Amino acid sequence: MDYAVVFLVTAGVFFLIVGTVGLWRLPDTYSRIQAVSKGSTFGGMLILLGLGLRSGLTCASLKLLLLLGLLGLTNATAAHVLGKEALQKKYPFAEGTYQWNYQGNEEV
Amino acid sequence: MSHFLLLVSVALVILIFIAFGRVLAGPGVLDRVLAFNQIGTTTVIVIAVIAQVFGETFFFDVALVYALISFLVTIGMGRYLEREDL
Numbered sequence: 001m002d003y004a005v006v007f008l009v010t011a012g013v014f015f016l017i018v019g020t021v022g023l024w025r026l027p028d029t030y031s032r033i034q035a036v037s038k039g040s041t042f043g044g045m046l047i048l049l050g051l052g053l054r055s056g057l058t059c060a061s062l063k064l065l066l067l068l069g070l071l072g073l074t075n076a077t078a079a080h081v082l083g084k085e086a087l088q089k090k091y092p093f094a095e096g097t098y099q100w101n102y103q104g105n106e107e108v
Numbered sequence: 109m110s111h112f113l114l115l116v117s118v119a120l121v122i123l124i125f126i127a128f129g130r131v132l133a134g135p136g137v138l139d140r141v142l143a144f145n146q147i148g149t150t151t152v153i154v155i156a157v158i159a160q161v162f163g164e165t166f167f168f169d170v171a172l173v174y175a176l177i178s179f180l181v182t183i184g185m186g187r188y189l190e191r192e193d194l
Contacts, residue, residue: 002109013116016150020123023130023146029138032130036142040149047116047153051160054109063168064156067175071149074179078145081186086138088190 001053008050015043027094029086037079044071110161117157124150141185148178 019039026032045068052064127150130143152175159167 005109006112009113009116012153013119016120016123016153020126020146020150023143024126029136029142032139033142036146040146044149044153048156051156054160058165060159060165060168063165063172067152067156067168067172070172070175070179071152074175074182075145075149078179078182078186081183082138082142082145085186085189086136089136089138091136091138 005050005054008046008053012043012046012048012050015039015046017043019043028097029091030083031094033079033083033086037075041072041075044068044075113157113161117154117161120150120154120157124154137189141182141189145178145182148174148181152178 016039019036022035022039023032026035048064048068048071052061052068055061055064124147127143127146131140131147134140134143152171155167155171155174159165159171
């Protein structure tokens with residue numbers, strides 16, 4: 001059981017590091033939104049799953065499960081709002097972005 | 109096990125500082141809001157890890173409330189910037 005907890009928490013920390021490095025290194029707002037939403041959601045979910053596995057079937061692990069569901073809902077919604085907002089404000093794309101089928105900003 | 113979790117929380121605090129660098133340096137307002145969202149998520153996870161280390165189960169309530177408030181801040185900033193011209 002301990003090995004499973006260590007594996008889950010280490011994988012979660014890895015994904016959080018990937019998300020934060022993406023936030024720091026990627027060139028434009030859209031790719032930063034993508035890196036943060038996926039990396040931090042998945043990493044946080046893995047860490048909370050590991051902690052819940054460690055504490056067993058108690059009230060605390062129920063709260064951890066609630067927190068996990070909340071994390072999945074809120075991060076996705078925040079990423080959606082921020083991405084729509086950036087497109088409306090015409091934030092610049094990075095140099096060399098291939099805007100496949102991108103119709104402009106009229107109907108966002 | 110407890111030492112491992114303490115090490116994990118220290119690593120997450122270092123990640124919070126990296127994200128705060130993006131808050132200071134971000135070219136647009138939305139970059140700063142996004143970095144604050146990331147800081148909020150990482151803080152929630154740090155609180156949960158610390159609660160697990162010290163065995164204080166009421167810290168999970170703190171983490172829940174913090175997650176809700178962080179979500180409200182992000183959504184509120186997004187809806188506010190929709191009207192303002194920043």
